[in-house]
Amino acid sequence: MKLVHCDDCERMFVTTREPGGRTYCCWTMLSPVDLDLIWEQKNIQRSQAETKKQAAERKRRQDRRYWIYFIEALGQDLIKIGHSYRIKKRLSALGAGPWQLDLLLAVRETETLTELVVHNMFYSTRVKGEWFKDTPELRTYIDELKENHEVYRWQL
Numbered sequence: 001m002k003l004v005h006c007d008d009c010e011r012m013f014v015t016t017r018e019p020g021g022r023t024y025c026c027w028t029m030l031s032p033v034d035l036d037l038i039w040e041q042k043n044i045q046r047s048q049a050e051t052k053k054q055a056a057e058r059k060r061r062q063d064r065r066y067w068i069y070f071i072e073a074l075g076q077d078l079i080k081i082g083h084s085y086r087i088k089k090r091l092s093a094l095g096a097g098p099w100q101l102d103l104l105l106a107v108r109e110t111e112t113l114t115e116l117v118v119h120n121m122f123y124s125t126r127v128k129g130e131w132f133k134d135t136p137e138l139r140t141y142i143d144e145l146k147e148n149h150e151v152y153r154w155q156l
Helices: 030-064 087-095 115-121 138-149
Strands: 001-006 011-014 066-071 080-086 103-107 126-128 131-133
Touching: 066 087, 080 087, 080 115, 087 103, 103 138
Parallel strands: none
Antiparallel strands: 001 011, 066 080, 066 103, 080 131, 126 131
């Protein structure tokens, strides 16, 4: 590869051409071989950039720790079991719903404690989606979590 002047616009550019003959940096003036090389280099650069972006996204997800929350719909005999990374924003959004809500507990998700695990534990009491029937077993489980996990302190 060589650094040469474009005969047309006087800009410097890199080429793989042998010396002699006219050299152009303008896209329309490049030979098909030069265009293929440039296109291949651009694809490699895009691929590397995408790989770096994907790696950064994976790291961001790994660094992210979700909160599992338990919210009671007052007067409805229901408890919502959900999870969110941005707990304060999520709880604010839920507070604008049709029922008056009370945050019973929000704890940090761990490898063994995930939203899916809790949903599966209380599957038989599921009403719809993330809403579960308020049972003594669920209340006992919530009380046990309060004692053994990092608790989120914020009110609706």
